[in-house]
Each structure stands twice: as C-alpha cells, then as structure tokens.
Amino acid sequence: MKGKDIASIVKTALSLFLICAVAAAALAYVNSVTAPTIASNSAAAADKARGEVLPEADSFEEKTAPDGTVYYVALKDGETVGCVFTTSAKGYGGDVEIMTGVNADGAVAGISILTINETPGLGMNAKKDAFKDQFKGRSGELAVNKDGGEIVAITSATVTSRAVTSAVNQALALYESVAA
Amino acid sequence: MKFMIALLVMGILTQNFTLAKFLGICPFLGVSKKLNTAVGMSLAVIFVMLLATAVTYPLNMFLEAHDLVYLQTIVFILVIAALVQMVEIVLKKYVKSLYNALGIYLPLITTNCAVLGVVILNIDNISAYSAYGFGFGHAMVSSFAAGAGFMLAMVLFAGVRSRLETADVPKSLEGLPITLIAAAIVSMSFLGFTGIVEGMGLL
Amino acid sequence: MAEKKKYNYGRELTKGFLRENPVLRLVLGTCPTLATSTSVVNGVGMGIAATIVLICSNIAISALRKVIPSKARIPAYIVVIASFVTIVQMLVKAFVPALDESLGVFLPLIVVNCIILGRAEAFAGKNPVLVSAVDGLGMGIGFTAALFCMGAVREILGAGTFLAGIDTMIGGFVDLNGFTGFDFTEGLSRTGLAPMTVFILPAGGFFTFGVIMALANRLADRKGLPKAELRGCEGCPHAAVCGRSECAAEETKETADAVKPSADKKPAADEPPKETDAAAPAGNDGKEADAQ
Numbered sequence: 001m002k003g004k005d006i007a008s009i010v011k012t013a014l015s016l017f018l019i020c021a022v023a024a025a026a027l028a029y030v031n032s033v034t035a036p037t038i039a040s041n042s043a044a045a046a047d048k049a050r051g052e053v054l055p056e057a058d059s060f061e062e063k064t065a066p067d068g069t070v071y072y073v074a075l076k077d078g079e080t081v082g083c084v085f086t087t088s089a090k091g092y093g094g095d096v097e098i099m100t101g102v103n104a105d106g107a108v109a110g111i112s113i114l115t116i117n118e119t120p121g122l123g124m125n126a127k128k129d130a131f132k133d134q135f136k137g138r139s140g141e142l143a144v145n146k147d148g149g150e151i152v153a154i155t156s157a158t159v160t161s162r163a164v165t166s167a168v169n170q171a172l173a174l175y176e177s178v179a180a
Numbered sequence: 181m182k183f184m185i186a187l188l189v190m191g192i193l194t195q196n197f198t199l200a201k202f203l204g205i206c207p208f209l210g211v212s213k214k215l216n217t218a219v220g221m222s223l224a225v226i227f228v229m230l231l232a233t234a235v236t237y238p239l240n241m242f243l244e245a246h247d248l249v250y251l252q253t254i255v256f257i258l259v260i261a262a263l264v265q266m267v268e269i270v271l272k273k274y275v276k277s278l279y280n281a282l283g284i285y286l287p288l289i290t291t292n293c294a295v296l297g298v299v300i301l302n303i304d305n306i307s308a309y310s311a312y313g314f315g316f317g318h319a320m321v322s323s324f325a326a327g328a329g330f331m332l333a334m335v336l337f338a339g340v341r342s343r344l345e346t347a348d349v350p351k352s353l354e355g356l357p358i359t360l361i362a363a364a365i366v367s368m369s370f371l372g373f374t375g376i377v378e379g380m381g382l383l
Numbered sequence: 384m385a386e387k388k389k390y391n392y393g394r395e396l397t398k399g400f401l402r403e404n405p406v407l408r409l410v411l412g413t414c415p416t417l418a419t420s421t422s423v424v425n426g427v428g429m430g431i432a433a434t435i436v437l438i439c440s441n442i443a444i445s446a447l448r449k450v451i452p453s454k455a456r457i458p459a460y461i462v463v464i465a466s467f468v469t470i471v472q473m474l475v476k477a478f479v480p481a482l483d484e485s486l487g488v489f490l491p492l493i494v495v496n497c498i499i500l501g502r503a504e505a506f507a508g509k510n511p512v513l514v515s516a517v518d519g520l521g522m523g524i525g526f527t528a529a530l531f532c533m534g535a536v537r538e539i540l541g542a543g544t545f546l547a548g549i550d551t552m553i554g555g556f557v558d559l560n561g562f563t564g565f566d567f568t569e570g571l572s573r574t575g576l577a578p579m580t581v582f583i584l585p586a587g588g589f590f591t592f593g594v595i596m597a598l599a600n601r602l603a604d605r606k607g608l609p610k611a612e613l614r615g616c617e618g619c620p621h622a623a624v625c626g627r628s629e630c631a632a633e634e635t636k637e638t639a640d641a642v643k644p645s646a647d648k649k650p651a652a653d654e655p656p657k658e659t660d661a662a663a664p665a666g667n668d669g670k671e672a673d674a675q
Binding site: 205250251254358 | 413417418457465487592594597601659
C-alpha cells in the first residue's frame with residue numbers, strides 16, 4: 001500500500017473519530033441536562049394520575065403486596081381511604097396499562113389509562129370519560145355487555161374494552177388480597 | 181411456543197410492518213414493480229433485519245448496563261450501516277451467487293426505516309411483553325416476522341401493480357397517486373385479519 | 384467554490400413549499416408522513432421535530448463540509464443527524480412528553496428520514512452555512528405543511544375532530560383558555576352519522592396521500608412543472624432495480640470501488656457545486672436519498 005493511501009485512511013478515520021467524539025460529548029451533556037426533567041415529569045404524571053383515580057386522598061404511601069406487586073395506599077388525614085393499583089391486560093395493539101383507585105369499601109373510585117396503543121378512533125376511545133366513568137362505584141367481577149356484564153363496550157373495540165375491564169378486575173382482586 | 185406463533189402472526193398479518201406500521205414504504209412503492217425484484221429486496225431485508233437484531237440486542241444490554249441508553253439511536257444506525265457494508269463485502273468476496281442475487285439491494289437497506297424500526301421496536305418489546313418473558317429468541321422471531329410481513333406485502337403488491345400498469349386512470353392520478361390508492365385497498369384487506377391472534381387463543 | 388455565487392434566499396426558502404415540496408413533489412419521507420398524520424397535532428409535531436433536526440444538521444454539515452473527507456461522508460452525516468435526532472428526542476421527552484408518546488418509534492426514526500440525509504447530500508454538503516439553513520427551513524416548512532394537510536383531512540374525516548389534543552402539546556407554553564380542539568362528533572351523532580374511522584387507519588393514510596398527491600400534481604401541471612415521481616427511490620440505487628440504464632451503470636461502478644457505507648451514493652464530492660435554483664426542478668435534489 002502506498003503511503004498516500006495510508007495517510008488518507010488515517011485522515012478519514014481520524015475525522016470520523018473526532019465527529020463521533022464531539023457528538024457523544026454533546027449527547028452526554030444534553031442528557032445530563034434533560035434527564036432530571038424527564039424523571040420528574042414521569043413522577044409528576046404518576047402522582048397526578050393517582051390523585052385522579054382517588055380524588056379524596058391527600059397523600060399516598062408505597063407498599064408491596066404479598067405477591068410482589070407494588071401498590072399505593074391512599075391516605076386522608078392519616079386514615080386509609082383506599083388503594084391504587086397499576087395493572088395491565090393485552091389489548092389490540094399491545095398492553096393496556098390501567099391505574100385503578102379502589103375505595104375502602106372495595107368499589108372502584110376511578111380509573112386512569114397510563115399506556116394505551118390502540119387504533120385511533122376506535123380503541124383509543126377508551127380514554128374518553130364516557131367509557132371510564134362506567135367503572136365508578138362498581139365492585140365484584142366486571143364484564144363487558146357482550147360477555148353479559150354491565151360495562152358498555154366501545155363500539156367496534158371490544159378487545160380494548162375487555163382489556164380495560166380485565167385490568168380493573170385484576171385491581172379489584174388485588175384489593176381483596178391486600179385488604180384481607 | 182404459543183407466544184412465538186403469536187409474534188409470527190402479528191408481524192406478518194395483523195401488525196404488518198409495511199401496511200399497518202408504515203415502515204419501509206419507500207422500497208414498497210419503489211421496488212414492487214416486478215415480482216423478482218420485490219422478492220430479492222425482501223430477502224435482503226429479512227437477512228439484514230435478523231443480523232441487525234442479533235448484534236443490537238446484546239449491544240443494548242451493554243448500553244443499559246453502562247447507563248448509555250441515550251446513545252441508542254446513534255449506535256444502532258451506525259451498526260446497521262457498518263453491518264450492511266460488511267455483509268456486502270463478504271458476500272461479494274465469498275458467496276458470489278448470493279451477492280449477485282441480493283447485492284444491489286443491500287446499499288438501499290442502510291437507511292431503510294424498517295430495519296432501524298425493527299431493532300428499536302424489539303427493544304421496546306422487552307418491556308411491553310415482559311409478562312411473556314420477551315428475550316433474545318423472541319426478538320429474532322419477531323424480526324423474522326417483520327421481514328416476512330414486508331415480503332408478503334411486497335409480493336402481493338407486485339401483483340396488484342402489474343395489473344395497474346395496463347389500467348386506464350385519470351391523468352392526475354397516473355403514476356404514484358393511483359399506486360397509493362391501490363396500496364390503501366391492499367392495506368384495508370389486511371384489516372380482515374383483525375383479532376386473529378386473540379381468536380386463535382395465542383395471547 | 385460556491386461561496387462566490389449569489390444566492391436568492393427567498394427562492395431557496397420557498398422552493399420547499401410547493402415547487403420542490405419534499406413530500407408531495409420529491410416523494411421523500413413517506414413513512415413518517417403516513418404514520419404520524421393521524422391528527423393535525425401529531426403531524427405538525429412530527430414536522431416541527433424534523434424541521435429542527437433538518438436545520439441543525441444542514442448547518443453542521445455545511446460548516447464541516449470542507450473537513451469531512453468525501454469517502455467518509457455518509458457515515459459522518461449519519462452521526463451528525465443521529466446526534467441532533469437524539470438531542471431533539473431528549474428535549475421532546477423533557478418538555479412535550481405527550482408528543483413523545485404519540486410519535487413513538489417515529490421520533491428516533493427521523494434519523495432515516497430521507498429528507499434529511501437527502502438535503503445533507505444534495506445541498507448542505509456543497510453550499511455555505513446560511514443558505515443551507517434557509518434551505519433546511521424551507522424544506523422543513525414544506526414537510527410540515529404537507530403533514531398538516533394530511534393530518535387535517537384524516538382527523539376531520541376519520542375522528543370528527545380538528546386540532547384535538549393541542550392542549551397536551553403546547554398547553555405548557557401557551558395559555559389556551561381551556562381550548563382543547565374542535566370536536567364535531569356530538570353534532571354528527573345527533574344527525575345519526577359517525578366519523579369515517581377508516582381515514583385514521585393505515586388504509587386511509589395511503590388513500591389520503593394518493594389523493595393529495597394527485598391534487599398537487601394537478602396544481603404543478605398548471606404551473607408547468609413535471610409530475611411527482613419516486614425520485615428518492617428511483618434515484619441512483621434504485622435505478623438498477625427499476626431499469627433506468629444510465630443510472631444503473633453508475634450504480635455498478637459505485638459498488639465496485641466504494642469501501643465505505645457510501646456505496647449507495649454517487650461521488651458527489653468531486654462534482655461541481657450544483658445549481659441550486661429550480662431550473663432543473665428537483666432533478667438531482669434528493670435523488671441520492673435512499674429508500675426509507
């Protein structure tokens with residue numbers, strides 16, 4: 001190989017290396033700046049969601065159920081007013097993750113949808129209050145109307161409706177297990 | 181095993197990479213004019229997808245272990261670019277027949293969003309399907325399914341396009357617009373598979 | 384070099400709007416266009432994110448154009464673009480988390496958006512910094528405008544809303560007085576109608592794109608411009624596949640002597656600075672941008 005070729009290879013490699021090094025440094029810097037904001041964002045979002053599903057509570061305490069699930073006990077003036085569970089079930093476009101607030105009397109206080117990736121205009125309508133509010137005050141084993149239950153499924157999105165219902169059922173069952 | 185089959189069915193039919201997730205549209209529109217080129221391109225895509233997943237999956241574990249997840253995009257795209265180049269050189273030198281069949285498609289794949297897409301989605305799947313213990317084997321199966329889905333879409337569409345060539349369409353719709361509308365109909369037909377994974381009791 | 388040339392900044396800016404609109408005329412970046420145009424807010428969010436990356440990468444690549452060796456051009460461009468994409472991704476996650484959630488995998492996939500690599504290769508790599516920035520801005524606006532049109536048609540027809548979810552995107556920066564977008568669904572249901580959901584499904588995306596492209600073709604036809612073609616894909620690399628002989632020859636020559644991941648690009652470095660006005664409408668622009 002001629003010296004000229006080697007020189008050109010070295011030059012190419014060196015300039016690529018420099019660009020990569022500068023890029024990595026820039027990314028590390030931006031990451032260090034944004035990472036705390038991203039972390040506090042998701043913490044704030046979780047806090048807000050917990051407040052939405054159990055509005056009467058003023059603080060939450062993290063606990064672990066006997067089976068290892070992490071849940072939150074809702075407190076008001078130091079008294080337990082219910083629990084908040086995060087459960088998930090298989091929807092049409094992946095897992096649907098639901099946060100359920102359960103009252104001290106074992107009924108649903110409210111639900112919030114954390115992760116959902118369903119079809120826009122169909123399954124995504126699960127986010128609407130008209131669907132979510134159906135769960136309020138219900139207890140026991142829930143089912144959608146197609147399966148003989150009381151929850152009116154979203155039009156053309158039975159799979160999503162079933163997923164939400166099953167996640168709420170899991171939360172109610174978890175409540176039974178921790179309350180007992 | 182059931183989960184593996186579910187991944188296959190989802191990748192090929194219900195969540196087809198091209199027709200439902202819009203990844204790899206450019207080759208879908210550009211290389212689907214003839215059946216043999218469509219097949220050649222798809223085979224090259226499957227090959228690179230499998231290879232890229234095999235390399236990036238362990239690499240991602242390394243990035244996670246060292247808290248460098250923010251370098252994911254840059255590392256993955258460079259790995260894919262380098263892999264494609266190496267595969268091309270190796271094939272050219274040692275497996276001439278395969279190179280002749282796939283070689284011309286390889287350079288196109290570097291910036292094919294289907295390849296980077298499958299790699300990133302596989303990393304996302306680890307947490308999304310954690311209940312099913314999504315691991316390396318599953319990642320490979322779902323990459324294969326994604327590639328096979330791409331191939332199915334390409335082959336089907338090559339058939340549609342050969343009919344389209346001779347069709348008499350309004351002037352403004354000639355060329356790409358009518359091709360896109362035909363793609364809409366093919367995509368709509370895939371909606372018919374909705375619910376098949378749940379119906380077969382796979383998930 | 385190109386520095387001595389006089390640039391018409393206004394023309395460089397506006398060429399991306401219709402004349403060389405990256406989506407409707409050059410047919411680049413089809414994947415994000417189809418995938419993220421399910422609603423106006425989504426599509427415009429994608430458009431703005433891509434525009435920021437495009438302007439930054441155009442500036443950086445133009446500034447480095449004499450330092451980057453031509454052989455290592457493509458990997459260097461990819462590194463630069465990927466860095467800006469990651470930076471934008473982190474900023475979006477930190478300040479507009481709702482957008483990060485709705486764009487999903489398509490946010491990191493801006494890396495392989497052929498508009499960006501295409502502009503780097505066709506323009507920024509050969510032109511001075513300021514005009515490259517203007518080019519990036521113009522192309523970005525064109526991309527965003529196309530996404531807005533697609534998003535508006537699909538959202539109004541498919542979901543019965545317009546600008547839905549705007550509060551989750553800019554609510555943190557601008558006081559919207561509780562405005563959360565228009566919702567026509569209730570009025571529709573009173574008349575016994577429902578939105579045509581198919582428009583926000585993938586099939587509707589293809590259909591809307593086809594119809595809008597036909598309209599753009601008609602508009603361009605009146606102005607005497609050529610039809611939209613798959614230049615992005617039928618450019619160099621694809622030509623071998625698509626059977627255009629003159630480019631096919633170039634492709635074979637390329638693959639034979641290329642050693643870097645630039646085999647899919649033509650040897651642009653030793654090429655004279657390209658005419659940047661629209662006299663040859665988009666003939667070379669984005670030609671070497673690849674299959675996405």
